[in-house]
Ligand SMILES: [Zn+2]
């Protein structure tokens with residue numbers, strides 16, 4: 001799996017950073033899942049290597065405009081282009097009425113079905129939000145000025161690498177039998193041999209996990225959601241110098257984001273959602289934010305628009 005940042009500014013867009021959105025490309029299907037959809041996200045998608053027709057699910061963290069104002073526009077465009085066959089939207093319960101009102105009052109009738117899934121109850125009970133045979137999504141409440149939710153996407157463990165040489169050496173004819181063996185099944189060959197797939201596979205490979213936490217002040221719930229994640233994307237609106245403001249506005253400092261990564265034993269942290277006050281010309285620069293976080297969690301990176309990162 002990999003992610004692409006489509007917006008990394010907090011609250012308002014700047015010339016170099018749009019408001020929040022991130023695209024997750026799944027590795028086992030050709031799907032793209034979007035996390036947040038600030039205003040202008042559809043332009044960012046056009047400038048990136050993401051195909052909007054591949055968007056199947058959209059996860060919204062909370063109802064602040066910098067995370068949702070791009071949603072009606074994106075949906076309307078997908079409707080006009082006719083290249084979506086349905087989208088599931090996960091988020092707070094108010095999201096449904098916001099989207100439906102925006103579409104209805106602008107006389108927009110979508111050509112594909114929308115399905116809304118409210119996350120409040122699922123987050124508070126720590127239940128699974130979505131599950132397939134390959135992937136699982138969970139969510140958890142964060143601490144912000146209004147209800148906000150973090151999301152975790154975990155791939156299930158994948159079968160070990162198939163030993164093609166061994167199969168060829170045993171003169172097993174290539175074809176669908178190989179994928180059956182790879183999935184660990186026992187296969188009967190036409191010549192009467194019975195083969196155990198497990199003997200042709202290496203050890204199972206650990207599935208990758210990705211966590212997205214924004215907007216929030218430091219929260220135990222974010223730490224729990226991020227346990228042992230391969231990649232944690234956490235907001236870092238403020239520098240440690242501006243901690244007072246972070247507590248007032250219920251956003252994170254670099255220190256809080258890094259502490260979340262450290263306490264959860266995440267492997268890698270990317271900080272995002274920066275206050276527009278930090279520019280190349282301000283006393284505290286984005287590179288200073290990175291240094292602050294790296295002092296606590298060395299494997300930290302700084303998000304920028306269009307940055308793509310592998311989960312592992
Ligand atoms: Zn925000």
Ligand SMILES: [Zn+2]
Pocket residue numbers: 062064144215
């Ligand atoms: Zn917010």
